[in-house]
Amino acid sequence: MIIFKSINKLNKEVNFKANIGFVPTMGSLHKGHISLIKSSKKICQKTMVSIFINPSQFNKKSDLMSYPRNLKKDIRILNELKIDYLLVPNAKEVYKKNIKKKINLNKKDKIMCAKHRPGHFEGVLAVINQFLERLKPKYIFFGEKDYQQLYLIKKLINKKFKTKIISCSTIRDKNKVALSSRNTLLTHNDMKKSSFVAKLLINFKNKLKKSIYLKKNLNKIIFEINNLKNIKIEYLEIRSKNNLSKVFNKNNFKIFIAYYNNKIRLIDNY
Numbered sequence: 383m384i385i386f387k388s389i390n391k392l393n394k395e396v397n398f399k400a401n402i403g404f405v406p407t408m409g410s411l412h413k414g415h416i417s418l419i420k421s422s423k424k425i426c427q428k429t430m431v432s433i434f435i436n437p438s439q440f441n442k443k444s445d446l447m448s449y450p451r452n453l454k455k456d457i458r459i460l461n462e463l464k465i466d467y468l469l470v471p472n473a474k475e476v477y478k479k480n481i482k483k484k485i486n487l488n489k490k491d492k493i494m495c496a497k498h499r500p501g502h503f504e505g506v507l508a509v510i511n512q513f514l515e516r517l518k519p520k521y522i523f524f525g526e527k528d529y530q531q532l533y534l535i536k537k538l539i540n541k542k543f544k545t546k547i548i549s550c551s552t553i554r555d556k557n558k559v560a561l562s563s564r565n566t567l568l569t570h571n572d573m574k575k576s577s578f579v580a581k582l583l584i585n586f587k588n589k590l591k592k593s594i595y596l597k598k599n600l601n602k603i604i605f606e607i608n609n610l611k612n613i614k615i616e617y618l619e620i621r622s623k624n625n626l627s628k629v630f631n632k633n634n635f636k637i638f639i640a641y642y643n644n645k646i647r648l649i650d651n652y
């Protein structure tokens with residue numbers, strides 16, 4: 383594995399005519415990231431991973447400061463996976479002079495996380511736009527764990543880039559909690575509550591699949607989750623998985639949640 387700290391250097395040394403798969407991450411790698419990397423290795427000749435904690439997507443400085451960082455361990459994991467290139471750029475190079483730190487969203491996309499974390503996806507789109515403009519990989523990989531992110535990046539890519547986007551399903555632990563770098567900030571007891579939330583919503587989803595009219599029970603579910611100690615829902619919504627609108631049927635819906643577990647913000651979808 384070759385490690386690059388500069389996009390310019392990587393650009394000079396890597397042949398992007400090869401079939402390259404790109405997996406952008408913020409590090410603290412877990413089995414969710416690893417599944418994306420394995421998908422890339424399956425269909426691409428070369429796999430490139432980036433680790434970049436993108437400051438422009440954090441709408442709270444404290445969240446950026448406390449975001450987990452584990453570069454040494456990440457390098458060990460990536461070495462074992464035998465990927466080809468690791469890019470660890472610094473913010474100064476990513477956001478050189480005149481480079482936009484934000485890409486605006488349409489008004490109709492300002493829902494769920496886009497509404498509750500103003501500026502977040504604007505920052506995500508800006509960094510992915512930078513990477514794609516400068517690296518031009520054949521494939522890019524994203525997880526369905528961040529479904530709204532995937533939806534917005536798909537729209538950006540379809541409008542501007544030739545890169546093909548591949549989505550990978552959410553990897554969960556044995557207690558159904560979606561793997562997330564932020565889980566390292568939770569205690570064992572917090573994780574038990576996240577497991578309760580996940581199982582409750584998976585069960586609710588299965589019921590909705592049989593009879594969608596049970597969506598009327600959403601408020602009861604919200605009440606039940608908010609009743610857990612130190613848990614506070616930011617949003618819990620059912621939407622179409624095709625266009626995230628509130629028009630859906632029993633075959634095309636998804637349940638989306640963002641909540642605070644002991645002050646750590648978590649998201650998931652089912």
Ligand code: AMP
Nearest residue numbers: 407408409414524525527528552553561
């Ligand atoms: P992050 O490091 O959180 O920015 O995530 C990097 C990529 O890994 C994104 O495309 C995420 O959607 C994906 N990812 C994160 N957690 C999971 C998971 N539990 N299962 C599958 N993909 C994931």
